[in-house]
Structures are given as C-alpha cells and as structure tokens.
Amino acid sequence: MFLRGETTMKKLMLGNEAIARGVYEAGATVATAYPGTPSTEITENIAKYDEIYSEWAPNEKVALEVAIGASVAGARAVCAMKHVGLNVAADPLFTASYTGVNGGLVLFVADDPGMHSSQNEQDTRIMARGAKVPVLEPSDSSECKEFAKAAFRISEEFDTPVIVRLTTRVAHSQGIVELSDKEDYRIKPYVKDPVKYVMMPAMARKRHLAVEERMARLREYADNSPINRIEWGDKKIGVITSGISYQYSREAFGDVSYLKLGMVHPLPEKLIREFAGQVETLYVIEELEPFIENQCLKMGLKVIGKELLPVTGEYSAALIREKVLGKSFEKLNNLEDTAPPRPPVLCAGCPHRGTYYVLKKLRLTVTGDIGCYTLGALAPLESLDTCVCMGAGIGMAHGMEKALGKEKSRKTVAVIGDSTFIHSGITGLIDMVYNKGTGTVIILDNSITGMTGHQHHPATGFTIRGEPTKQVDLVKLCQAVGVERVRVCDPFDLEGFEKAVKEEIEADEPSVIIARRSCALLKGVKFGPILSIDSEKCTRCRMCMRLGCPAIVDRSDHIEINPTQCVGCELCARVCRFGAIGKAGDSNE
Amino acid sequence: MNNTNIMIVGVGGQGTLLASRILGDAALNTGLDVKVSEVHGMSQRGGSVVTYVKMGKKVHSPVVEKGEADIILCFEKLEALRWIDYAKKDARIIINDQRIDPMPVIIGKARYPDSIIEKIKAEYPNTVDVPALNMARECGSIKAVNVVLVGVMARHSEIPEEVWLNAIEKNVKPQFIELNKKAFNAGYDYAVCLAGK
Numbered sequence A: 001m002f003l004r005g006e007t008t009m010k011k012l013m014l015g016n017e018a019i020a021r022g023v024y025e026a027g028a029t030v031a032t033a034y035p036g037t038p039s040t041e042i043t044e045n046i047a048k049y050d051e052i053y054s055e056w057a058p059n060e061k062v063a064l065e066v067a068i069g070a071s072v073a074g075a076r077a078v079c080a081m082k083h084v085g086l087n088v089a090a091d092p093l094f095t096a097s098y099t100g101v102n103g104g105l106v107l108f109v110a111d112d113p114g115m116h117s118s119q120n121e122q123d124t125r126i127m128a129r130g131a132k133v134p135v136l137e138p139s140d141s142s143e144c145k146e147f148a149k150a151a152f153r154i155s156e157e158f159d160t161p162v163i164v165r166l167t168t169r170v171a172h173s174q175g176i177v178e179l180s181d182k183e184d185y186r187i188k189p190y191v192k193d194p195v196k197y198v199m200m201p202a203m204a205r206k207r208h209l210a211v212e213e214r215m216a217r218l219r220e221y222a223d224n225s226p227i228n229r230i231e232w233g234d235k236k237i238g239v240i241t242s243g244i245s246y247q248y249s250r251e252a253f254g255d256v257s258y259l260k261l262g263m264v265h266p267l268p269e270k271l272i273r274e275f276a277g278q279v280e281t282l283y284v285i286e287e288l289e290p291f292i293e294n295q296c297l298k299m300g301l302k303v304i305g306k307e308l309l310p311v312t313g314e315y316s317a318a319l320i321r322e323k324v325l326g327k328s329f330e331k332l333n334n335l336e337d338t339a340p341p342r343p344p345v346l347c348a349g350c351p352h353r354g355t356y357y358v359l360k361k362l363r364l365t366v367t368g369d370i371g372c373y374t375l376g377a378l379a380p381l382e383s384l385d386t387c388v389c390m391g392a393g394i395g396m397a398h399g400m401e402k403a404l405g406k407e408k409s410r411k412t413v414a415v416i417g418d419s420t421f422i423h424s425g426i427t428g429l430i431d432m433v434y435n436k437g438t439g440t441v442i443i444l445d446n447s448i449t450g451m452t453g454h455q456h457h458p459a460t461g462f463t464i465r466g467e468p469t470k471q472v473d474l475v476k477l478c479q480a481v482g483v484e485r486v487r488v489c490d491p492f493d494l495e496g497f498e499k500a501v502k503e504e505i506e507a508d509e510p511s512v513i514i515a516r517r518s519c520a521l522l523k524g525v526k527f528g529p530i531l532s533i534d535s536e537k538c539t540r541c542r543m544c545m546r547l548g549c550p551a552i553v554d555r556s557d558h559i560e561i562n563p564t565q566c567v568g569c570e571l572c573a574r575v576c577r578f579g580a581i582g583k584a585g586d587s588n589e
Numbered sequence B: 001m002n003n004t005n006i007m008i009v010g011v012g013g014q015g016t017l018l019a020s021r022i023l024g025d026a027a028l029n030t031g032l033d034v035k036v037s038e039v040h041g042m043s044q045r046g047g048s049v050v051t052y053v054k055m056g057k058k059v060h061s062p063v064v065e066k067g068e069a070d071i072i073l074c075f076e077k078l079e080a081l082r083w084i085d086y087a088k089k090d091a092r093i094i095i096n097d098q099r100i101d102p103m104p105v106i107i108g109k110a111r112y113p114d115s116i117i118e119k120i121k122a123e124y125p126n127t128v129d130v131p132a133l134n135m136a137r138e139c140g141s142i143k144a145v146n147v148v149l150v151g152v153m154a155r156h157s158e159i160p161e162e163v164w165l166n167a168i169e170k171n172v173k174p175q176f177i178e179l180n181k182k183a184f185n186a187g188y189d190y191a192v193c194l195a196g197k
Helices: A015-025 A040-046 A060-073 A083-088 A090-099 A124-131 A141-158 A201-224 A243-253 A269-276 A291-298 A317-323 A352-361 A372-377 A392-404 A418-434 A474-480 A494-506 A571-575 B016-028 B077-086 B116-123 B132-139 B142-155 B161-171 B174-196
Strands: A010-014 A030-033 A053-056 A077-082 A105-111 A162-167 A173-178 A229-231 A234-242 A256-261 A263-265 A281-285 A365-367 A412-417 A440-445 A485-489 A511-516 A531-533 A552-554 A559-561 A581-583 B004-011 B033-037 B048-056 B069-074 B087-096 B127-130
Touching (some): A083 A090, A083 A105, A105 A124, A124 A291, A141 A162, A256 A269, A269 A291, A352 A372, A365 A392, A392 A412, A440 A474, A474 A511, A485 A494, A494 A571, A531 A559, B132 B142
Parallel strands (some): A030 A053, A234 A256, A234 A281, A485 A511, B069 B087
Antiparallel strands (some): A173 B033, B004 B048
C-alpha cells in the first residue's frame, strides 16, 4: 500500500504549481505576471525553474505585452493574472487575437467565484468570447499540467493566444500530478511580417477575417478533440459541465452521464447535440455566468441550469444536491450557531494601522484602493470610503474635487499601496497634476506587495528571484510628474504624520505623502519585546481599542494584550495617555 | 464513498497551511488519491481559515461538505464551533484549547461563546482538547502549535509515524526540523497518553 522508499514521479501539487510544471514541460522560456489572488503562485513556481525567464511586471497590461513580444520572437511565452487583471490586459489581448502568435502564447487567468479575495466575480469566459480566443478549463491539478501543455499546441496550430481559465478551488487545491520530461521546444525563427503583426486598419481587416476562419476551425477541433469527453453512465440524467463544477457534479449526481468539457470556448456543438440526444434530462452545471447554458439554449436544446442554481458565489456538491436534487442537509447536532464572524484584519504591527488611526481621527473622506489596506474599511478603523479597482483611489479623489470644488473636497485624501501605485496609480497622479487638481495622495509604502503574499515590485529594488535591480524612487517619480509637495513620513509617528496630513490637505496644490514603514510580516522587521497593560494605570479610556489591533482585547472588567498575538510594535503605547502600556515581563513568553 | 475527510480550521496566521501540507504529503504516501484545498489571500490576514484534506480511492471535489468530516483539527476554540456542523456524528474532533478573539468580540459588538469545548464534547464523544500552546512553548516556540496538533492527529490516523516525520522534514526549513519533530512527538505522546486513560 505504501510507496515509501520507491522513487515516484507523482507529486502533490497546487493547481497553480501544476500549471508552472506544465509550462516547464512545454519548453516555454518567458513568463510574466502581476501578482493577484488566486493566480500568484503560478509565476512564483515558474520562477523556480532556471530554464524559464520570469518577471513581475508593473501591471497585467505590460506583462501581456512582454509575453506577446516573446511569442512573436518565437518563444513559448506565458502570462498569468487574476480575472480582474484581464481587464487591465484586455487591450493587448483583443488585438493579439488578431495578430496571432509565432511561439505559443498562453494566458492563465484565475477567476474567483465567491470572491475569497477579489472585488467582483466576473467570468473570464465572457472576456474570451469578446476577444475571440479559445479557453481551456482544467478541473484538477493533473489537468492543470496537461491543459497548460495542450494550450501551447493549440496556440501554435491555430495561430491564436489561448486562455487557460482557473477558479480559486482549482488554483488553490493540491492534487496528484504525474511528472513528465521537458519537451525539446526550439525557438521558432522570427520572420518580419507586417501584414500579421502591424495592426493598422488595412492589415487588421484581413486579420479579422483570419480570426473568424480560425474560430470556425476551432469549433471543429472542439467537436473532435479528446479534451472534451463523454462519460456515459445512467442516461436518465445528463450533465454538461467543466472545471471544478465537474468535480462537484460527480459527487452530487454520482453515476449519471457527463459531458465533461475541457475546452469551454468555442463549444463543441455537435458533441453537445449528440450527448443531449441520448439523455432524458439535461443539466448544465457551471459557476458564475450561464455561458454553456446560453449556447445550449441558442441551439434549441432543453437544459436546466440557472433556473435552479445561482449566478453568484461558489458551488459545492451540497449546493447541487440541495438545489437540483432537493436533498438538503440535516444538522447532526443541537449546537446553536452562535459563532461570531471572524473577518480578516490588519495584522498586529501593520504599518497601515497608524495611517488609518490618523485619517479616522481627522474625519477625512478616503478614496481607497486594492491591497491589505482595503481592510481599513472594517470596524473599528472604518476609514475607507471607496474601493473600486487597482489605482482607482487617486482618480476618484480628483473626480470628487472636480465635482464639489476645492473647499468642499478639502477633507478628501486618496490612499494607495506602493505596488498598486506602480501598477496604475501613477497615471491617476499625472491626471491630477496635469488637470490642476489639488488633492492629497498617501502612498502606503510597506515596501512589498502585501496581500498576495510578499512579491517584489519595481519600487522594492529586487526582482522576482530576489536579485538586486534598479529601484524606482517614489519621491523622485512623484516630483517628476510635477508634484512639488512630496514628503516621507513614518505612519507610526502619529503626531508627525497627523501634522503632515493636515498641512497637505490645506495646500492648494497636489501633494503626496509617502507613509513608509515595512510590512510587519517581512523578514528582518524586528520589534521590541511584547507588551502588557498595567491594570493599575489603565483607566479603561479605550483609546488603544480604537486601533483595532487583534492583540488588544476588552475583557469587560479590564483590557489586556494577548501575548500570543502581540508583536511588540508599540503603537498602542503611543496612543495611551496614561503610560499604562509597557514591556511585558518574561513571564509572558 | 469511503473517502477519509479531514478539515483543519483556525485563524489566518496560525500555521494551518503548513499543517495541511504535512498532512497532504503523509497522505500521498498511502498510495491513495489525495486532494487538499487551501486558502490564500485576504482571509489569511487573521480571518477564519479552513483547509480540506480528502483521501480515498478516487477523490473528486476537494471540498468537504457539512456532515462529512471524519476528523476536524481545530486550531482555535471558536473556529471549532464555527465548523462543527461539518463533522460526522462519530468524528474525531481535536481542539486546541486556545482563544483568539475576533474583531467583533474585541470591539464589543459580539460575545465569545462560553464553554465551547464542553458543549462540543456533549455532542461529539470523540472530542479531545489539547493545551497545544503550552506544549509548543515547552518545545521551544509557540509557533510550533500547528505541528503539536498534527502530532495529536497523527496518533489517530492509520499512517505510520515515520511517514509523518518524513513529511515534516520535507515541509519545514532545515533549521526548524528538530523543533518541529519535538513538537510532533509532544502531540503524538499526548494522544497516546489520552488513549491510555
């Protein structure tokens, strides 16, 4: 039973890690990305292969452009992103669809049904339909690897970028993967071909025809490729499904018949008709949009899908059992559901806590952005007013000023992380300066891409592999676009930081405050000993509770610091007016 | 449908991910099909986190559903209560006797429920509580709480001890292997002790 001692080529891999393995085995040599949950580990794992050049790009648009260039040059190239990243990369994608490829070009796009870590739950299949590119959808780690390799073959055979669409449960689940050897892919020669690669109207008109012809060939391929397969079982029920929904369906329906789609765009119409013709009741099970279902309806088939199942959130076997088969879960215990929620929080020692403490105290309107610091919207800090997309905060602050006028918008600031600022905040700042805005932008510079798990970016001075490189100087960058008032502050120097914010919002010109303090989780960030509260000095004024630190707890008769949570950042000691917070004795640790 | 379904629940930052990696690696050595579903991203920041580990002849969904878990390894008491509906009636529930207040409790908008372990024990006879924080501290670092708990669970699994120890070696940095083996043994011995009572 046990494989101990044997050398085995089987490995337990995250979906994202298996994608990286597939990219390696396919002989790809260029990989670019901007981090985004749940896609980040694809590129992190690719970076472990010395044979592949990998990089963090400033944003997804640049990343895809780099990958397109590598493909045109003849290499197999990849680009990974989360679903909303594809919006940023949509511009190059829609036209790369026209130019086609030289070396295979594959995009790995990870959707997040249920929004575990995202601001919306858009469906990448719809973007792909717009861009007229094929989409593969793996349902486990093993398929992640195989589909990654198949994607290159399809890309080259049909002269098209290919999207491999993942969802959180596939990207972040580990499954068994059988490893194979690396293909011997040789870089294809680059041949100058302006009719194919220069998309001016005259050329693009020709290429659009080529795209339509390609889609027709791809439809035929979908009907005949083993990537789409029928698994016959009881023919009373037939289920058309793909990706993780296939796995949920197998558990919920058991031994019925399945049309398991590995390619979800374009859809295999002949195969679907063949399958539909042989089953009594036909279900389409797919998370998010009724993408497959609408196609079936358009084909005149009678299918059941979204009339029973939601377009929102993640599915599960239990959900399908309940909504489709009418079997709901019966509770096995008499315990009341009294567990209070546990929303995510800014970590103990987080530099953003100082920033938000001050912004809340000054009662400012804060247009926010995407990152760990979005958590500043939650109680008790409750400082953020808005969060839309990467970089939006700066443009929105400027828009508020233009709508309300300078005086009424004076108490507005934009906050944005260092990585997010590089991603797409800089253009918003240029707009503010160019169009005579007078807003205040606070760059929360924790010197890393935080929420996605510590990736380097152009302002950290290190590459994806940790090699030193040129570092974007945020101060000079802001000055270069015309901001004359740029200052650097420590957000834990609460008095100094408050003074700086007050001065900058009063200024009648655009200003940038760089709130610089490293992420508390970064290696090398050292705080002092952990703290405790002297209950004799403590007046229970609850000032420290306003920080929303997960280590400070109100026990109703006293306030205490949880020694397992405290990191010793001393921010609470700075807000305590009674000197009640100090270093804990050794007894606590 | 004879899969073994295990859940690891806790608070982001407690090291549930490492525990699930060790468990996944150990399970792989059984020659069975294995799937492990993890949580990354925003919930990792101090939120409620759950990892599912399923093994069996063929595993489809990586997610354990309500009423299906054979073992729930709880890193924190409130999280034990939150996920308890996922347990089978005869499930093995292992609860770290540690309390971490969630923000709604910290700011006084909600109450941390009383006597969680007693309540769960009354419903699930195969429940054990573990003073894992103290045990980890005695081993040298409170960060080893996760591996102490893995040790307790290991004693209740059919996977041999050395497979677990190999999995630990594979998944922790070289400088922490000794500490984590010590923590694993502490958990394992604790479970042996309980079983002997």
